[in-house]
Amino acid sequence: MxxxxxxxxxxxxxxxxxVKALGKQVTIDxxxxxxxxxxxxxxxxxxxxxxxxxxELPVQFDFMAVSSYGSSTQSTGAVKILKDLDASIEGKHVLxxxxxxxxxxxxxxxxxxxxxxxxxxxxxxxxxxKPSRRKVDLKVxxxxxxxxxxxxxxxxxxxxxxxxxxxHIGVLKPEIYQ
Numbered sequence: 001m002x003x004x005x006x007x008x009x010x011x012x013x014x015x016x017x018x019v020k021a022l023g024k025q026v027t028i029d030x031x032x033x034x035x036x037x038x039x040x041x042x043x044x045x046x047x048x049x050x051x052x053x054x055x056e057l058p059v060q061f062d063f064m065a066v067s068s069y070g071s072s073t074q075s076t077g078a079v080k081i082l083k084d085l086d087a088s089i090e091g092k093h094v095l096x097x098x099x100x101x102x103x104x105x106x107x108x109x110x111x112x113x114x115x116x117x118x119x120x121x122x123x124x125x126x127x128x129x130k131p132s133r134r135k136v137d138l139k140v141x142x143x144x145x146x147x148x149x150x151x152x153x154x155x156x157x158x159x160x161x162x163x164x165x166x167x168h169i170g171v172l173k174p175e176i177y178q
Contacts, residue, residue, distance in 0.1 A: 004163070005153075005170035010145060012167040015127070015155055018144045019047065022125060023054020025142060026095065029123075030057055036092040036119075037061040040110070041083065043099035046156035046164070047127045051097060062086055068106045079109040094119040099156050100128040100147075104138040111138075128152065128169070151177060 002008075026035070034057065039048040041063045052059050065083035094114060101107055107124065114122055125142035132149050151174075153159050154166035159177050163170075 004176050006173045007171045008168045010169040019050045020054050022142050027056045033093050034058045035095050037095045039063045039097045041065040043156045044097045048097045079106050089117050089119045092119050094122045096124045098126040101126045102130050102133045103135040108136045
């Protein structure tokens with residue numbers, strides 16, 4: 001896998017330290033509350049698993065699968081829910097966990113959809129953020145790393161369903177996906 005990387009952007013240790021810090025901040029901010037964590041599949045699963053182990057509060061979690069990419073490397077902007085929540089979030093403190101926020105179009109749609117279900121609150125936690133690509137105004141409550149406009153994989157992020165198990169986050173060589 002490493003031979004397909006142009007560079008390692010974030011090491012396993014850097015990621016672990018950041019996830020620990022994010023979990024600590026979530027614990028502080030939600031003190032005395034139960035939280036309902038929603039992982040956006042498939043990319044967030046590794047981050048979500050590590051994050052909730054760092055949160056020292058009662059946590060419920062579920063997953064949603066949404067798509068705006070299809071098999072492309074660029075978001076189409078048309079969002080489709082492929083898997084919805086199994087439980088109601090009405091009256092709950094919701095924390096959406098994303099692997100990466102790019103244009104923000106998918107997340108903006110997801111927040112609007114979830115807000116219509118009457119949760120007590122909605123916050124967003126992302127491991128990676130590409131502010132230079134943002135097309136919509138979006139509040140990110142917990143941000144791991146701002147990254148450059150590069151195609152990254154690893155730690156749950158993929159290209160064509162590959163590289164998710166890479167323990168670092170790397171920049172994929174363009175010849176792999178072009």
